[in-house]
Amino acid sequence: MKNILITGGAGFIGSSLALKLIDRGYSVTVLDSLSEQIHSENPEKNSPLYQRILGKVKFIKGDVSNRKDIEKSIENQDAIIHLAAETGTGQSMYEIERYNRVNVSGTALILDVLVNKKNGVKKFVLASSRAVYGEGKYQDSSAKIVFPSNRRTDLMEKGIFEMTDDKGEIIKPLPTSEDSKLHPTSFYGLTKLQQEQMVKLVCPTISVDYVILRYQNVYGVGQSLVNPYTGILSIFSSQILSGKDINIFEDGLPTRDFINIKDVTEATIRSLEMDAANNQTINIGTGIATTVKSVAENLVEGYQKDVTVSVTGNFRIGDIRHNFADIYLMKNLLHYEPKVSFSQGMQAFTQWVVKQPVLENDFEASLQEMKQKGFLKT
Numbered sequence: 001m002k003n004i005l006i007t008g009g010a011g012f013i014g015s016s017l018a019l020k021l022i023d024r025g026y027s028v029t030v031l032d033s034l035s036e037q038i039h040s041e042n043p044e045k046n047s048p049l050y051q052r053i054l055g056k057v058k059f060i061k062g063d064v065s066n067r068k069d070i071e072k073s074i075e076n077q078d079a080i081i082h083l084a085a086e087t088g089t090g091q092s093m094y095e096i097e098r099y100n101r102v103n104v105s106g107t108a109l110i111l112d113v114l115v116n117k118k119n120g121v122k123k124f125v126l127a128s129s130r131a132v133y134g135e136g137k138y139q140d141s142s143a144k145i146v147f148p149s150n151r152r153t154d155l156m157e158k159g160i161f162e163m164t165d166d167k168g169e170i171i172k173p174l175p176t177s178e179d180s181k182l183h184p185t186s187f188y189g190l191t192k193l194q195q196e197q198m199v200k201l202v203c204p205t206i207s208v209d210y211v212i213l214r215y216q217n218v219y220g221v222g223q224s225l226v227n228p229y230t231g232i233l234s235i236f237s238s239q240i241l242s243g244k245d246i247n248i249f250e251d252g253l254p255t256r257d258f259i260n261i262k263d264v265t266e267a268t269i270r271s272l273e274m275d276a277a278n279n280q281t282i283n284i285g286t287g288i289a290t291t292v293k294s295v296a297e298n299l300v301e302g303y304q305k306d307v308t309v310s311v312t313g314n315f316r317i318g319d320i321r322h323n324f325a326d327i328y329l330m331k332n333l334l335h336y337e338p339k340v341s342f343s344q345g346m347q348a349f350t351q352w353v354v355k356q357p358v359l360e361n362d363f364e365a366s367l368q369e370m371k372q373k374g375f376l377k378t
């Protein structure tokens with residue numbers, strides 16, 4: 001395989017991946033709409049993400065929901081890494097049509113073109129998400145494995161955020177393995193699950209090998225600093241650097257599995273190159289749970305700013321409480337274990353952020369919007 005198409009290749013993960021693939025001798029084509037939410041206004045001029053791939057890839061400005069753009073992009077490609085998507089969990093709860101159009105219909109259209117137009121694509125790598133698991137795997141008070149569904153709004157309004165079982169006992173999160181129950185709690189998660197199902201169904205009918213990668217929370221150098229809808233490290237960083245206190249949702253103790261972009265690009269390239277990954281679904285994470293509060297505190301320390309981190313008890317409908325990955329398959333199929341520790345990754349990230357131009361992040365406005373729609377409870 002030599003020619004690789006990355007949809008969404010001007011984004012955070014896509015641009016890092018493109019650069020690494022080029023280093024390894026691949027020819028990379030990028031199909032990307034340069035969405036303003038990620039790349040800011042006048043992206044050709046202002047987007048650092050776009051600038052880093054400019055002149056290095058064959059760039060096609062286009063939309064995954066436009067057949068002609070896809071037809072043009074797949075010409076002479078050996079493989080597709082499909083990353084283009086709308087990615088805000090909270091935003092997806094009220095921008096349903098848009099998330100459906102880009103994530104679900106866009107993926108359906110790519111598959112339709114692969115089925116109906118002559119092409120040389122042999123492999124399809126899909127960027128899925130931990131969001132397909134919803135709350136993921138837990139152990140209840142009788143040591144039984146359970147997959148709890150959404151938390152109850154009435155309990156969260158009383159400040160009860162942990163997952164509980166039938167007896168009202170707090171249950172323990174476990175590393176979530178790929179065979180866990182799939183029951184997303186957000187519309188975004190649902191679109192990712194639909195993408196997976198379409199890819200699994202269609203690719204075998206045209207003898208294209210697929211790999212589904214369920215990324216955990218990806219962070220690191222290069223992530224969009226202007227998108228207020230996703231990426232807590234960016235959102236917190238913008239707040240801290242503009243001297244604003246950090247107000248964290250719930251009790252600050254939800255956990256996520258933060259994996260550095262360097263590890264994500266390496267694992268993704270392995271999934272592209274290794275036959276052992278063919279037709280598999282693989283978690284890409286570290287297996288380590290980190291609280292949101294500790295992320296905020298580490299960032300404040302990293303930037304050495306005098307801002308306060310407080311917990312608000314506010315919460316968003318659709319947010320999960322805990323999730324961290326079981327990475328057995330990643331280790332055994334891709335022979336890969338994450339190399340960048342969270343503290344190393346945070347240090348590199350904060351050192352990079354302070355060198356970036358200060359761009360407006362409309363986080364406060366996004367919260368107001370969410371509140372107005374009834375998805376942020378205060």
Ligand SMILES: NC(=O)c1ccc[n+]([C@@H]2O[C@H](COP(=O)([O-])OP(=O)(O)OC[C@H]3O[C@@H](n4cnc5c(N)ncnc54)[C@H](O)[C@@H]3O)[C@@H](O)[C@H]2O)c1
Pocket residue numbers: 007008009010011012013014031032033034035038039062063064065082083084085086087102106127128129130214215216217218219224
């Ligand atoms: N970053 C994470 O933590 C994370 C976690 C789990 C899964 N993922 C998945 O990985 C993929 C890449 O995520 P990312 O963090 O790089 O996101 P990103 O927002 O930085 O990049 C997405 C790219 O897709 C482009 N795009 C959006 N709509 C498009 C459309 N209609 N047509 C063409 N291009 C379009 C955007 O302009 C952007 O460049 C997504 O599919 C996302 O769901 C990311």
